[in-house]
Amino acid sequence: MVFAINEINENPELLPNITLGFRIYDSCFNEMQAVDGALQLLTGNEMAIPNYICEKKLKMVGLIGDLQSSNSVAVARILGLYRYPQISYGSALAYLSDKTSFPSFLRTAVSDKIQPYYFNMLMIYFNWTWIGILAADNDFDLYDSELLRKDIEAAGICVAFFIRISTQHTRDRTLSILQVIQKSTATVVLLYCSMPELIPFMKVATEENITGKFWISSGSVITSPIFSYKEFWRILNGTVGPKLPLTIIPGFGEFLYSIHPSLYPNDIFMKSFWEASFGCLWHNETPVNGTIYCTGQEKLNALEHQGYNEAASGYSILVYNAVYTLAHGIHNMISCRSEHPCLSRNTLDLWKILQYVKRVGVRNTAGQDLAFDENGDLISSLEYVNWQALPNGETQYVNFATEFPESHIVLSTNTIFWSGGYTEAPESICSESCPPGYRKAPQKGQPACCFDCILCSEDEFSNETDSTSCMKCTEDMWANDKHNGCWIRTLEFLSFKELLGGILATISVLGFLLPLSILAIFVKNSKTPVVKANNQNLSYLLLLSLCFCYLCALMFIGRPITITCILRQFIFGISFVMCISCVLGKTMMVVIAFNLTQPRSSRRMWLNSRVTNTLVLVCTAIQVIICAGWLAHSPPFQYTDNKSKAGTIIVECNKGSPVAYSCTMGYMGFLATLCFAIAYLGRKLPGSFNEAKLITFSMLIFGAVWISFIPAYLSTTGKYMVAVEIFAMLSSSSGLVTCIFLPKVYIIILRPEMNTKDRKICIK
Known part of the structure; x- marks a missing residue:
């Protein structure tokens, strides 16, 4: 500030014939002390x-300060009244940007409302999604830290812990x-507080030898004097944070x-600074433990590598800019460089100066x-810096990243240099991807x-890392x-x-x-007794229906389509019912024939072949x-079934109506049962060509095959279920x-001597 004021006073073009002075209050x-200093100025x-x-004759035109936000708030509430x-x-x-509450407050520092953006960019770049936050426990940082937390969480970063630290905290x-x-488990810890809260916390952290944590600091911390405390260097070395570019x-x-x-000579801090920097005492003080006297010939440039240089403090340019903006505001007011009327230097009203400074x-x-x-x-932008303490005792801020307008760093x-012992x-x-x-x-x-x-x-x-949901594959x-x-699924049929x-x-x-x-x-x-016995035409019809029973099995092989699905069930149902109907007709003829002993009985009309033909026709x-x-x-x-078997689409026929399918199979089972019962009753009847035993x-x-078919059919899927059904058809047909x-063929071909009239019972 002193340098800026001297520079302005030596500049003949800025505030000519006006000399700037200053008063400094700590x-x-x-x-309370900040408010007291502001009231003394007023x-x-x-x-x-x-x-x-x-x-x-007070000619105060403005106040530069304060550093700490809580002090600035207290002072700004008073200065804003005037x-x-x-x-x-x-x-x-960020709250200080509210011009309703703080109408006369301006700043050259970057507002906290901008910092979360820079934090988020850095964390997203390094994929730090699980962080901890240490915030100051006071009214003002309470407000800003909550806004920070919301912004960070809105960016998809989770807060593992949010702890407030205070100057009043005990060691416990x-x-x-x-x-x-x-x-x-959060490795990254964000320091969002000010130096008064951070110093006592870091003292205990140093004593406890805290390791394994990487520190990110807010802009007010990264440029604060806390980094001049050598006892904290081991922990804080490698701290990163956003700050204004070094100018x-x-x-x-x-x-x-x-x-x-x-x-x-009137600066109360100058001699103390000199003694601390060079390790000496002035002559009016008593040396202790071999301390030498200050000669006044010591050179400050010897302290350049110890942090005493133009780049040591990020606040230098901020103070410099604050003095210059105030000076230019006054200059514009008295030199008519604005749309407002010219004003005399003797009428430097504070509220008028404020309007010019804002512009x-x-x-x-x-x-x-x-x-x-x-x-x-x-209006300004920040950069990312890494604070490093070198082995030779020097310290430096290293710019390691910049943010571009495209919202990436x-x-x-x-x-x-990574703090926490990381290389x-x-x-x-919190969780692995x-x-x-x-x-x-x-x-x-x-x-x-x-x-x-x-x-x-x-x-x-x-097909993405960290997917929140899974997508369904298409049906095929x-x-x-x-x-x-x-x-692609394989088709099964x-x-x-x-x-x-x-x-x-x-x-x-x-x-x-x-x-x-x-x-x-x-x-x-056809003229032999074996063929003519038991209704010759019915035997022919039975053999034809058996041919269809064998052939309908071919309908079940190959890729199903709707028309084959319809035909296979209908041909199967009708063929087998016709077959069972023929067997039933033959069985009834045998039983009736052997139970009619009277040659002229009126019941012999049932032995007519038209009756059996009608029976077959009705049943079918x-x-x-x-x-x-x-x-x-x-x-x-x-129907395509893509759920029963992984990686396979089963192409099959859906029965459509389970009730209708059950009725078809049930009716066939009923006829088979009836036929079995009648044949069983006539199994012991005499006669050379009695078929009752064979039919039984x-x-x-036939019944055993289809009864065993039911559990086998229900316990299989896909092509094996169809194979079971085909096997049942072929087995039952072969049984008939x-x-x-076959016994009749045996007689006709191999035992023709048995195929004689005296051995037959002819049924006409």
Whole structure:
């Protein structure tokens, strides 16, 4: 400030014929002392009297300060009543931008409302999603820290702990806070407080040898004098934070090294500073423990590498800008460089000066553009710095990243020294990222950054890291083993090309040829007693229906389509019912014939072949009606099942109506049961060509096959379920052919001597 004022006074173009002076008051980080100093400035003497000006020639035009936000708030509430210009060089509290509450407050420091943006950018870049926050426990930092927390959480970063520290905390309380920090899995800790709260906390942290934590500090901390405390260097070395870019003020370095106690005899701090810097005492003091006397010939440039230089404090340029903006505001007011009328230097009303200072737009000697926005904040941007304490005792701020308008940061080539004992960027996350194939499942009672990784379900996948949900594969695809993509499903149906389908198809064709061959033999030997016994035409019809029973198995092989689904069930149902109806007719004829002993009985009319033909027609017609109702109500259709088997689409026929299918099978079972019961009753009847025993045995096989079919059918899926149904058809058909017709073929071909009239009972 002294340098800036001297520079302005020596500049003939800025405030000509006006000399600036200053009074300096130390607030000592205390609101009461800050208010007392402000009232002394307003009063004009050392006795602060509110609302009184005791020095009539008082020419105070503005106040530069304070550093601490709480002090600035207390002072700004008083100065705002009089519209007294106040320009702070370090108070970052966002609340101070409220011009209704603080109409005369301006600042060259960056507002806290901007800092969360820089914190978020840094954390997102390094993927720090799990952090802790230490905030000052006072009314003002309480407000800003809550806003900070909301902004950070809105960016998707979770807060592991949010602890307030205070100058009033006891050692035990500080130890309990340190214990929470040490136990937390959050590696990154954000220091969002001021030096008065941080110093006692860091003293205890140093004594307890806290390690493993990486510190990020707010702009007010990264440039604060706390880094001059060598006892904290071990912990704070490597701290990063946003700060204004380093700007070297031309000529300021020479001014620093030209300072001497003889030039400032009334400065109460100058001699103490000299003694502390060079380790000596002035002659009017008694040396202790071999301390030497100060000669006054000591050179300040010897302290350059110990932090006494133009780049040592980030506040230098801020104070410099504060003085210059105030000076330019006054200059504009008295030189008519505004839309307002010219004013005399003798009428420097404070409220008038404030309006001109707000509208300042100039460039300082360091090349910076100075202008306040509508909130009284100097328009500027920040950079990321890494504070480093070197082994030789020197300290430095290293710029390691800059933020670009595209909302991303770019690391520079400078080496970052990582605090907490890390050799590279530490990891600070609550949960490891979920790889593709998994989804995030929030942990109960924990922030969103804490989650478990759950493998996607059978037909779902995720192809991104940290996916919050899994996507379903399309119907013709399924998730691979890692669930990070989908594969095309294989189609499953009983094909003619595969071994099982080929074998069943071959058996079906051979089975068709068997009753067809027997039919040819019967036709050729139609005049023989064996063929003519038990209704010759009914035997022919039975053999034809058996041919259809064998052939309908082919309808079940191959890729199903809706038309084949309809035909296979209807042909199957009608063919087998016709077959059972023929067997039932033959059985009834045998039983009736052997129970009619009177030659001229009126009941012999039932032995007529038209009766059995009618019976077959009626029984088959009932099945046709059931199938027609099935077709009209809910016919079978082609269906794809992609859930029963992973990675496979089962192409099958849906029965449409389970009730209709049950009726079809139930009716066939009813006829088979009736046929078995009648044949069983006539099994012991005499006669050379009595078929009752053969029919009984064939129906027994038929029933056993279809009864065992039910559990086997229900316990399988896909092509094997179809194979079970085909096997039941072929087995039951083969049972009928084998039991009923093969004995007759045996007699016709191999034992013709048995095929004589004296052995037959002819039924006409």
